[in-house]
Amino acid sequence: MAIPKFLIERYQFWKNNTFEDYKDIYHQASQSPQKPIAMIITCCDSRILENTIFGGSVGDYFIHRNIANIVPSKNDKVQNIQTLSAIEYALKVLKIPNLIILGHSNCGGVEYSYKTLLDKKNINDFEYINQWVSCLQNSYDNIPNDFSETEKITFFEQENIKQSIKNLHEYDFIDKLINENKLNIIGLWYQINSGLIKFLDNDSFTDLD
Numbered sequence: 157m158a159i160p161k162f163l164i165e166r167y168q169f170w171k172n173n174t175f176e177d178y179k180d181i182y183h184q185a186s187q188s189p190q191k192p193i194a195m196i197i198t199c200c201d202s203r204i205l206e207n208t209i210f211g212g213s214v215g216d217y218f219i220h221r222n223i224a225n226i227v228p229s230k231n232d233k234v235q236n237i238q239t240l241s242a243i244e245y246a247l248k249v250l251k252i253p254n255l256i257i258l259g260h261s262n263c264g265g266v267e268y269s270y271k272t273l274l275d276k277k278n279i280n281d282f283e284y285i286n287q288w289v290s291c292l293q294n295s296y297d298n299i300p301n302d303f304s305e306t307e308k309i310t311f312f313e314q315e316n317i318k319q320s321i322k323n324l325h326e327y328d329f330i331d332k333l334i335n336e337n338k339l340n341i342i343g344l345w346y347q348i349n350s351g352l353i354k355f356l357d358n359d360s361f362t363d364l365d
């Protein structure tokens with residue numbers, strides 16, 4: 157097995173520069189249990205740099221990524237175990253007070269799901285992805301007919317964030333924490349080309365700044 161050159165070079169750069177600069181913070185972080193200020197559930201997409209966007213330092217954010225940042229429904233027992241394991245640890249053990257669902261523009265997972273749900277024949281021969289994106293069916297059903305294609309995709313990306321938050325309420329331990337004001341749920345949608353972030357404000361998305 158060959159270690160790619162980019163990996164070695166970038167690691168060495170980080171070790172000799174960033175790590176060196178923040179050595180004390182790394183050392184301190186190893187001396188006590190982690191205490192993140194927020195859990196972020198986002199997409200696997202390589203263009204989402206959540207730690208850069210929100211100025212994350214060592215131990216700040218507990219991250220879970222999956223295709224299209226989905227929190228599956230409680231009824232979907234085949235699909236929900238991985239994401240819910242991460243949430244369960246974050247809330248029950250780490251007692252993280254903020255849970256952020258960070259969706260984004262140009263989401264390949266949402267777009268693929270849109271195409272396949274629109275035209276059942278347009279399905280790739282994937283072994284796993286088709287089943288996973290079927291979690292998006294409810295959000296897809298809410299897309300207004302009179303929107304343009306671009307508006308439909310953006311709506312779908314944002315509706316998926318809303319649906320994921322609705323799904324969180326189906327889990328008793330999460331719902332209880334929300335009702336006791338021990339957990340703050342935040343829905344965010346990030347536009348890659350402009351850096352704009354919108355947050356879910358009641359039922360619609362509003363600019364964060």
Ligand SMILES: [Zn+2]
Binds near residue numbers: 263
């Ligand atoms: Zn995505």
